[in-house]
Amino acid sequence: MKRWQLIGTTVVGASFLLGACGGSGGSGEGKDVEGEVKGDGSSTVGPIIEKLNEKFAQDFPNITVSSGTSGTGGGFEKFISGSTDFANASRPIKDEEKKKLEDKGIKYEEFxxxxxxxxxxxxxxxxxxxxxxxxxxxxxxxxxxxSWKDVNPEWPDKEIKAFSPDQSHGTYDFFTEEVMDDGDIKAEKNADTNVIVSSVQDNKQGIGYFGYNFYEQNKDKLKAVKIKGDSEAKEPTKKSIQNGSYALSRDLYVYANEKKLKDNKAFQEFIGFILDDKGKAAEDAGYVALPEKTYKEQQDNLKDITGGDSKEKSSKEEEK
Known part of the structure; x- marks a missing residue:
């Protein structure tokens, strides 16, 4: 039995529901585990979660995982309110978000x-x-x-049409910090990344920025620009992103409510499955896997948080 419903026609604001379970982070009981897990956040991370849940739902129909894509900022707002178990993020959590969680007494784990x-x-x-x-x-x-001539005197004197995600996106925050030195972005902003992609496609003088997988899905219609960092200019490729030689490389995250992770066996299974996957779903979604040792270290951390394998824990408790 597989339950999968995709709601909404745009990436931002869409929400998907899947019955699923699996992974070594919880009991490993599979179909015997039931429950519900809720998340929200980055539209960049969203396709990875969707790919994971496609696999997740094939074998384990008794856990429903719902995940919206209201943007990193919107996801953290829901996470702070306590209405979700996890938040997907395309940037690290901000100090002000940490403070709000602390004020609410909510501890979290970063994966x-x-x-x-x-x-x-x-x-x-x-x-x-x-x-x-x-x-x-x-x-x-x-x-x-x-105009382009203002950027380089050898380029044509044609007006630039710049497009950007809006402030709800972690990608906007990342770009503001990495490129703008926290200055204002003056461009046509949109909450829907697909609209930004289309805008660049439709404007001969257009320029935009977004997650790598949006480019991968539309590379026959777009031209990626090499970016010069501290060394030579590099184009975004899986290799340059993973080794960090591409100047605008970044990590993608899932933040988990620690108490809910400890209390909810279904949630343990879900996070365990993400880490067990070792980035395969991320690759399928057009992103880049982390080094395998990073997933292994996080698997060990998850076991420390949840007390190890639930079956082993139960056996030890019975022996006492």
Whole structure:
């Protein structure tokens, strides 16, 4: 029995429900485990969770996992309110979010699930922008550069059409910190990443940024730009993202409510399954797996949090 319902037609604001269970983080009892797990957050991480749940639901129909994609900021708001068990994030948790959780008495655990490279893309017909450095990106997204000629005197005097995720996205926060030095982004903003992709496709002078998998899904219609960091300019590839040589590489996260993780066997199974997968679902979704040792370290951490395998724990308690 497989239950899978995808609600909504856009990536942002969509929510998917799947019956699922599995993984070594919990009891390993599989079909005997029942329960419900709720999450929300990053539309970048969303496709990874969806791929995981496709696998999850095939064998274990008795746990329902629901996950919305209201953006990293929106996901943390729900996590802080206590209405969700986990929050998906495309950036690390902020100090003010930590403080709000502390004020509510909510402890959390951070799990890294994959790596991503924020991809800078221009229109496919753009034949002059092959690479940019962070200073040039800042010129474009601060509004200082109005035309391509302002960025590079050898480029045409044509008005730049810059597109950006809105403030609900962790990608926006990441770009603001990494490129803008926390300055304002002056661009056409949208909550729906698919709209940003389409806008770049439809505007010959367009430029936009988004998670790597959005580029992968549309690379026949977009042109990825090499980004110069501390060393030579690199384009986003699975290799350059994983080894960090691509200047806009980042980690992707799932934050779990510690108490709910300890109390909810279904939740233990879900997180255990994510870590057991070792990034295969992330690769299927167009992202990049972390080094295997990272997943192993987090599996050990999960066992410490939950008291190890539930069956082993029960046996030890019976012996006392």
């Amino acid at each position: 890294k699930v994959a790596k991503d490279g924020v991809t800078i893309a221009v229109n496919k017909e753009n034949d002059f922008v092959d690479e940019l450095d962070k200073d040039q990106l800042k010129q474009i997204y601060s509004g200082e550069a109005k």
